[in-house]
Amino acid sequence: MTLRRGVFLSGIAVLCAWVLVPLYLIALGAVGGRDAVNSWPKSFWPAELSLSTITAFMNIAGVWTSTLYSVEAAVLCMLFSILLGVPAGYALARFAFRGAVAFRLVVLLTRAFPVAILALPLTVSFIRLGLYDTPLGVGLMHTALALPFAVLVSASLFQAIPREFEEAAWVFGCSGITAFLRVVLPLALPGIAATAIFAFVISWNEVFAATVLTVRHKTLTAYLLSVLSESPLHVQFAGGFVLIIPSVLFIFLVRRHLFAMWGIANR
Amino acid sequence: MAEIVIDAVRKAFGPVVALESVSLRVADGEFLALLGPSGCGKTTLLRIIAGLETQTSGRVLIGGQDVSALPPRKRGLAMVFQNYAVFPHMTVAENVGFGLRMSGADKAHIARQVAQVAALLQIEPYLQRYPGQLSGGQRQRVAVARALAIEPAVLLMDEPLSNLDALLRLEMRAELKGVLQAAGTTTVYVTHDQTEAMGLADRIAVLHAGRIVQIDRPTDIYRNPATRFVGSFVGSPPMNFLTLPVANGHVELGSLRLASPTNAATVVMGVRGEDLEITAPGTGFPFAVRVVEPMGSHTLLTGSVTGQMIRVVAPSDSRPAPGDVLHVRPLQGHVSWMDAATGAALETKNR
Amino acid sequence: MRNTRLAPYLLIAPSLLFLAVLFLVPLVQTVALAFQADGPGGAAWSTANFARMAGDLNFADAIINTFEIVVIVVPLQLCLALGMAMMLRHVQRGRDIVLWIWSIPLGISDLAAGLVWLAILTDQGYLNTVLNWLGVVKGPQSWLSYETPIALLAAIVVAEAWRATAIVLVILVAGVQLVPKEYGEAADVFGATPWQRFTKIMLPLLKPSIQTALILRTVLAFEMFAIVLSLGGRNFPVLVSEAFTWQYANQNFGVAAAYAVVVMVISLAATLVYLLALRTPPEQR
Numbered sequence: 017m018t019l020r021r022g023v024f025l026s027g028i029a030v031l032c033a034w035v036l037v038p039l040y041l042i043a044l045g046a047v048g049g050r051d052a053v054n055s056w057p058k059s060f061w062p063a064e065l066s067l068s069t070i071t072a073f074m075n076i077a078g079v080w081t082s083t084l085y086s087v088e089a090a091v092l093c094m095l096f097s098i099l100l101g102v103p104a105g106y107a108l109a110r111f112a113f114r115g116a117v118a119f120r121l122v123v124l125l126t127r128a129f130p131v132a133i134l135a136l137p138l139t140v141s142f143i144r145l146g147l148y149d150t151p152l153g154v155g156l157m158h159t160a161l162a163l164p165f166a167v168l169v170s171a172s173l174f175q176a177i178p179r180e181f182e183e184a185a186w187v188f189g190c191s192g193i194t195a196f197l198r199v200v201l202p203l204a205l206p207g208i209a210a211t212a213i214f215a216f217v218i219s220w221n222e223v224f225a226a227t228v229l230t231v232r233h234k235t236l237t238a239y240l241l242s243v244l245s246e247s248p249l250h251v252q253f254a255g256g257f258v259l260i261i262p263s264v265l266f267i268f269l270v271r272r273h274l275f276a277m278w279g280i281a282n283r
Numbered sequence: 284m285a286e287i288v289i290d291a292v293r294k295a296f297g298p299v300v301a302l303e304s305v306s307l308r309v310a311d312g313e314f315l316a317l318l319g320p321s322g323c324g325k326t327t328l329l330r331i332i333a334g335l336e337t338q339t340s341g342r343v344l345i346g347g348q349d350v351s352a353l354p355p356r357k358r359g360l361a362m363v364f365q366n367y368a369v370f371p372h373m374t375v376a377e378n379v380g381f382g383l384r385m386s387g388a389d390k391a392h393i394a395r396q397v398a399q400v401a402a403l404l405q406i407e408p409y410l411q412r413y414p415g416q417l418s419g420g421q422r423q424r425v426a427v428a429r430a431l432a433i434e435p436a437v438l439l440m441d442e443p444l445s446n447l448d449a450l451l452r453l454e455m456r457a458e459l460k461g462v463l464q465a466a467g468t469t470t471v472y473v474t475h476d477q478t479e480a481m482g483l484a485d486r487i488a489v490l491h492a493g494r495i496v497q498i499d500r501p502t503d504i505y506r507n508p509a510t511r512f513v514g515s516f517v518g519s520p521p522m523n524f525l526t527l528p529v530a531n532g533h534v535e536l537g538s539l540r541l542a543s544p545t546n547a548a549t550v551v552m553g554v555r556g557e558d559l560e561i562t563a564p565g566t567g568f569p570f571a572v573r574v575v576e577p578m579g580s581h582t583l584l585t586g587s588v589t590g591q592m593i594r595v596v597a598p599s600d601s602r603p604a605p606g607d608v609l610h611v612r613p614l615q616g617h618v619s620w621m622d623a624a625t626g627a628a629l630e631t632k633n634r
Numbered sequence: 635m636r637n638t639r640l641a642p643y644l645l646i647a648p649s650l651l652f653l654a655v656l657f658l659v660p661l662v663q664t665v666a667l668a669f670q671a672d673g674p675g676g677a678a679w680s681t682a683n684f685a686r687m688a689g690d691l692n693f694a695d696a697i698i699n700t701f702e703i704v705v706i707v708v709p710l711q712l713c714l715a716l717g718m719a720m721m722l723r724h725v726q727r728g729r730d731i732v733l734w735i736w737s738i739p740l741g742i743s744d745l746a747a748g749l750v751w752l753a754i755l756t757d758q759g760y761l762n763t764v765l766n767w768l769g770v771v772k773g774p775q776s777w778l779s780y781e782t783p784i785a786l787l788a789a790i791v792v793a794e795a796w797r798a799t800a801i802v803l804v805i806l807v808a809g810v811q812l813v814p815k816e817y818g819e820a821a822d823v824f825g826a827t828p829w830q831r832f833t834k835i836m837l838p839l840l841k842p843s844i845q846t847a848l849i850l851r852t853v854l855a856f857e858m859f860a861i862v863l864s865l866g867g868r869n870f871p872v873l874v875s876e877a878f879t880w881q882y883a884n885q886n887f888g889v890a891a892a893y894a895v896v897v898m899v900i901s902l903a904a905t906l907v908y909l910l911a912l913r914t915p916p917e918q919r
Contacts, residue, residue, distance in 0.1 A: 028725065031718060032735045038796060039738070041760050042750045056774060058763040100649040107645035111638075119646055126657060127850060128905045130857045132877050133894040134656070136887060137663035160656040163649055180368035183335050186355040187362045188433065189385030192641075202372045221743030223860040224874065228881055237745050237860075244864055249756065252864075256749030263741030271734050275808045 039260070045250065046070055046257035053250040073254035082239040083258070085151045086220055089235055092155030093219035094212045097166040100159070102208060105170025106196075110179070120171075126164040134160060135225035142229060149231045157229060158219035165218070166211050173207040174200065210273035213266045220262060285346030285359070285436035285469055286311045287332065292341035294327055301327045303493045304341065314463060314470045316484035320516065321475060323490040326441055329473045333439050334358050345437055356385070361435035365442045367426040369414040375425050376401075376410040382433035400428040403462060420451045427459065431466060438463070440472045444479060456482055477517045481505065489513050508619060511626035514553050520583065523559075523593035525552045526623055536588070537568025539612060544620045544629040551621040556583070557596040558617035567612030570595065572603050584609075664898075667891035683892040690889075692871040700872045702787060704855045707794045711851060712844070714795065715802035719810050720832065733807070740800040747797035748864030752778075755789050755865070780869040790870065793861050798854065802847045809843025810836070845912040852904045856897055873897050 045053055048062040050069050074080055107113070108120060138157055139148065147153035177200055185195035220237075227238040234242065240255045267274070287309040294302040302324045309315045317325040330336040332343055334355035342351045350358045361382065369378050377384075379400060380393045388396075401407045404424040414422055423443065430438055443459075444452045460483050463470055474480050480487045481501040488498040489512075497509035508514035514522035527534040529543045529550050536552075543550050559570075570593070574585040582602065584595040586609075595611055603609055620629040671682035687693055718736060725732055739747070754760045757774040765771045777785040813836065821831045837844075859874035868879070877893035880886045 024724065028721060028732060032732060034796070035735055035738055038750045038754060042753045045753045056758045057766055058758065058760050100652050103645040104649040107642040111642035113642040119650065126653065128853055128901050129661065130853065130874065130894065130897045130901055132857065132874050133664045133898045134660040136881055136891050136894055137660045137667055156656060160653065163652060167649055178366060178368065180364045180366055181370060184362065184364055184368035186335065187333060187360065188382035189356045191356065199370055217741050223743060223745045224878060237743060240745060241860060241863065245867060252749050253753050256746045259746040260742055264738055267738055267741035268734065271737070274737060274804055275811060
């Protein structure tokens with residue numbers, strides 16, 4: 017191995033450590049036992065492995081229910097994004113229609129608006145509609161963030177499926193709908209699943225809107241933010257750890273689609 | 284089995300006209316090739332027959348029934364696509380049986396039919412595989428099998444061989460001809476490859492700029508091109524064209540004196556490279572050789588006559604050097620005449 | 635075929651309707667909210683909210699802090715991600731694993747990232763343990779208080795760089811994959827050095843991806859607030875955390891809306907700048 021190669025590989029290793037070490041350290045805080053959190057100086061190896069900090073955290077009144085609310089909002093966000101976004105993506109990919117460019121532009125532009133500007137007035141509207149302080153309300157708000165993404169990604173998914181597949185299905189006896197269900201959908205499904213997972217993560221991670229739109233039925237992020245200043249460190253670390261686990265898992269699941277999704281959603 | 288009638292079909296994409304009022308009749312059981320360069324409208328015409336594209340005006344009749352307003356699935360036809368469009372998420376057997384499944388055929392019938400066409404196209408060993416595991420040639424066979432499995436009245440093929448490499452293309456061409464002759468299906472075959480069209484078709488329709496410029500048997504198209512375009516598009520090397528002045532109803536070329544079919548100031552003489560024979564000096568006309576390409580079966584000579592480029596197909600043992608001046612003359616009766624302005628073939632007296 | 639003409643509109647209608655109700659309406663409402671104040675005869679058009687926002691003690695700090703972070707973090711992330719993307723091209727074995735590790739932070743929320751770095755940077759945290767061991771500090775040391783503004787800023791920058799470089803990386807790697815290897819090889823054959831290949835071939839061809847990454851990152855950096863709250867509490871006001879405080883703690887929706895409008899205007903201006911500065915002429919596509 018040449019020196020150059022050695023320097024290069026250590027660069028790669030350092031950058032991997034840069035991502036992984038902080039994750040290891042918060043895991044240490046979360047499962048290293050409660051004493052470790054308050055000890056000084058800190059040990060870089062777990063003195064014990066225990067779930068006591070995590071269970072203590074989950075047993076705090078409100079944590080478990082807010083986790084459930086988070087899941088509920090995220091699942092709703094996922095469903096809405098896919099149900100609304102996939103048909104629109106299909107239209108963008110397969111039909112040349114007046115307004116297609118404008119529609120794509122509107123969807124792209126939504127990225128330039130901060131979530132704060134959407135969430136604030138929705139507080140008032142949601143109170144009026146009875147959606148305030150419900151997971152459904154949070155899910156709807158998060159759909160507004162995830163939907164543009166779902167539209168663009170599914171458009172690129174459908175674009176990647178040759179039109180001839182569909183035309184062959186029509187020639188061999190399918191109607192528009194059966195061709196979609198039998199030929200296009202099965203081919204697009206892995207990508208759509210990845211998009212759905214991404215919508216879930218977007219909702220699971222969102223803090224601002226979730227906090228502003230809830231009072232008693234807080235999602236996990238909203239709960240953690242609201243108790244940030246008064247809760248002990250081990251609660252915060254356990255909370256951070258619980259927040260991170262599903263995200264990391266999901267990124268692992270969609271890793272194959274990550275680049276295809278972003279690569280084409282760019283253009 | 285059915286006859287196809289295309290009646291004054293026109294197609295415009297916005298301001299761009301893809302097809303100018305095309306009319307055409309394909310007889311029951313006939314193999315018709317639509318030949319032309321890319322952008323000539325041949326694929327558009329095929330897709331209109333399939334119902335994948337809607338014509339701006341005109342009618343399409345299949346088996347005497349006006350199908351102009353019917354969706355593809357109700358036209359009783361099958362199609363082989365350029366990139367095969369073999370569904371990647373279905374096995375070969377499922378692909379071949381797809382059309383029958385869609386029409387609600389019973390399982391036993393589907394199984395019988397799949398087995399039969401699989402045998403015909405020699406894809407039985409792959410029936411349980413997925414298309415991703417097949418080579419291009421094998422996928423091509425699956426696409427043809429899928430089309431034949433439904434025993435269509437009409438078979439449409441859109442450049443089905445263009446994605447194969449040269450050797451495989453030659454092999455599939457012969458096999459396709461054998462299989463389709465046996466099936467006796469009315470076939471419309473789109474291609475830009477004139478050798479494919481010549482080899483496969485009963486008749487060829489040459490399209491140019493949205494119009495059918497000639498429709499005839501392959502040999503007639505080759506021998507008597509209706510326009511200068513057809514002559515230069517069909518055949519390899521393309522037909523030679525010499526623009527010559529007309530004097531007293533004749534043109535003079537070297538020691539040749541030929542009767543011109545027109546009294547216009549100039550006329551275009553068309554002659555194929557293999558219809559030019561090398562003669563003794565003093566006969567025929569002088570041909571200055573610039574490039575010599577030995578092709579094995581023959582030697583291709585490129586050079587000029589009165590400053591105009593022509594190609595001569597000489598015997599393989601003929602090896603002139605670049606710079607040599609040969610004398611060549613056209614074979615009796617193998618000269619075509621075209622109008623210098625329009626490029627249209629002129630009636631000749633010496634044919 | 636009337637229904638095929640109608641089909642695309644039917645397909646986009648649900649999402650368009652949804653975005654109108656949950657995007658456009660709130661947008662207009664926020665702007666309206668920001669420009670209205672309770673007068674004697676009910677709500678009236680006014681700039682009172684903006685006056686109150688500008689008069690607030692934290693406003694100037696929030697503006698300065700936000701820009702400081704964006705100006706430091708965004709270029710830092712772009713360079714880091716470009717470097718990582720280029721390195722990835724030369725990884726032969728284990729590329730998928732390296733790529734996965736580097737993109738993990740993509741799934742981590744800014745709140746969680748803040749908590750991760752809190753564990754490291756807090757008084758009795760891991761950083762101080764290391765510094766103590768090295769003899770740089772003696773005993774626990776506070777880095778995240780208002781007395782150490784530079785350290786706090788550095789902490790937030792590091793946490794942001796850790797969390798959000800991944801998104802830039804993913805966009806750039808996706809862009810790099812679209813650039814055929816032959817271009818670089820051609821340049822190589824004609825005598826370009828690796829650095830010239832990078833600056834003359836890769837960077838210009840990556841411009842669309844860089845543009846997307848910069849727009850997305852800048853907009854999101856202006857939105858950052860949970861990472862700041864978890865690390866610095868209210869010691870380090872930024873624009874969105876101020877909007878949050880006015881809405882949530884002070885229950886003053888008007889001033890919160892004014893902050894949101896300011897963030898929106900800045901975000902749109904930044905997007906516009908990127909669109910113009912990094913546009914690819916159509917004939918070069």
